[in-house]
Amino acid sequence: MKIKVLTALTNPPTREADDFSRATDGEICVMPAIVCDNPACGCGAAVIGLTSHAPTTTAAVAEVDLTLDDIDTMMSRYAQKAWGGLMDADDTRALWQEMTTIAAGYPIGAVLRFRAQGDQWIIRATRPAA
Numbered sequence: 001m002k003i004k005v006l007t008a009l010t011n012p013p014t015r016e017a018d019d020f021s022r023a024t025d026g027e028i029c030v031m032p033a034i035v036c037d038n039p040a041c042g043c044g045a046a047v048i049g050l051t052s053h054a055p056t057t058t059a060a061v062a063e064v065d066l067t068l069d070d071i072d073t074m075m076s077r078y079a080q081k082a083w084g085g086l087m088d089a090d091d092t093r094a095l096w097q098e099m100t101t102i103a104a105g106y107p108i109g110a111v112l113r114f115r116a117q118g119d120q121w122i123i124r125a126t127r128p129a130a
């Protein structure tokens, strides 16, 4: 099944002062499950790579071909490695859902930046050059 996802973009076409990326370029990212109160931490402005567990402030919308099994495997691996089993299947499904809902709202190639505001994410998109 083809599905739009957020992928880590470690080298965005335009740089902003507070951009950072420690994720692996191209890996699928999810929203952080928890955002802390420390503005210097950066978790309130980043998405998290599923395999590196590292944050990036810039992500690109991409379309990938995944089965439901692929998604389950990826997300349970992430929950196990990043959260030591503290996340259950409902939690990981919710994380996946949140990310794909965001990605579905933008064209492939769009570059997104994120800002947590309470329980909401403010998302800013730079559209790909036509």
Ligand SMILES: [Zn+2]
Pocket: 035, 036, 037, 038, 041, 042, 043, 044
């Ligand atoms: Zn934090």
